[in-house]
Amino acid sequence: MSSEDRFRRVYASNFEALLAYASRRVEQPADAADVVAETFLVAWRRSAGLPGDDEIRLWLYGVARRVLANHHRSGIRRERLGERLRQCLTAVPTADPGSEVPQRLAVQAALRRLNDTDREMLLLTVWEGLQPREAAEVVGVSPTAARTRLSRARARLRELIGDGPDAPGHVLDVLAVPVPKEGR
Numbered sequence: 001m002s003s004e005d006r007f008r009r010v011y012a013s014n015f016e017a018l019l020a021y022a023s024r025r026v027e028q029p030a031d032a033a034d035v036v037a038e039t040f041l042v043a044w045r046r047s048a049g050l051p052g053d054d055e056i057r058l059w060l061y062g063v064a065r066r067v068l069a070n071h072h073r074s075g076i077r078r079e080r081l082g083e084r085l086r087q088c089l090t091a092v093p094t095a096d097p098g099s100e101v102p103q104r105l106a107v108q109a110a111l112r113r114l115n116d117t118d119r120e121m122l123l124l125t126v127w128e129g130l131q132p133r134e135a136a137e138v139v140g141v142s143p144t145a146a147r148t149r150l151s152r153a154r155a156r157l158r159e160l161i162g163d164g165p166d167a168p169g170h171v172l173d174v175l176a177v178p179v180p181k182e183g184r
Contacts, residue, residue, distance in 0.1 A: 003047045010050065011040055014060050021061060025068050035071055039064040110160035117141070118153035125150060 018039055022032035042063050043050060051059045111119050117139060124135035136146030 003050075006050070007044060007047045010043065010056055010060075014057055015040075017057065018060055018064055021064055022068065026071065031071065035064060035067050038067045042067070106161050107157075110157055113160055114153055114156055118149050118156065121146060121150045122153045122157065 015036065018036045019032060022035040022039075023029065026032050026035065039060060043060060050056060111122065114122070120139055121132075121135055124130045124138055125132060128135075130138065132146045132150055133143040135150070136143045139146065141149070
């Protein structure tokens with residue numbers, strides 16, 4: 001009998017017993033099916049060296065037991081990670097993202113109305129946090145030209161969306177970003 005035929009016979013004669021074994025040790029039926037599948041994967045990989053017919057079921061239970069132990073350890077790690085994430089998320093104040101949509105759309109529309117270089121200068125300095133001289137290098141202009149373009153872009157953006165706290169589309173963190181100091 002080939003090792004493949006033997007594996008098929010071992011699988012057919014032990015599947016139900018292993019599934020029952022795993023089902024009694026996990027909470028979800030899908031987890032039991034995963035444990036059994038992984039157990040038979042180990043058996044398939046070692047099909048040439050499987051124990052004799054009188055020992056195979058015990059060997060499969062031993063493999064399933066180790067697979068279950070790994071499954072439980074993974075579950076504990078997932079629970080710990082989930083708890084740490086929950087603690088981090090509750091510590092971070094979250095605003096309703098829907099309330100930011102009108103402001104975000106107004107800023108994006110105003111940015112689209114700027115020329116490409118001015119828009120890029122704003123995005124590089126405000127969103128990417130680059131110094132004007134660094135943005136100048138990225139855009140390929142002199143630092144003096146970059147500061148001029150940045151000043152012009154800010155003024156144009158203020159014209160487009162307003163700079164008062166009551167202006168439609170006003171986003172305080174975009175318009176009130178402090179200009180980083182840099183050496184000349």
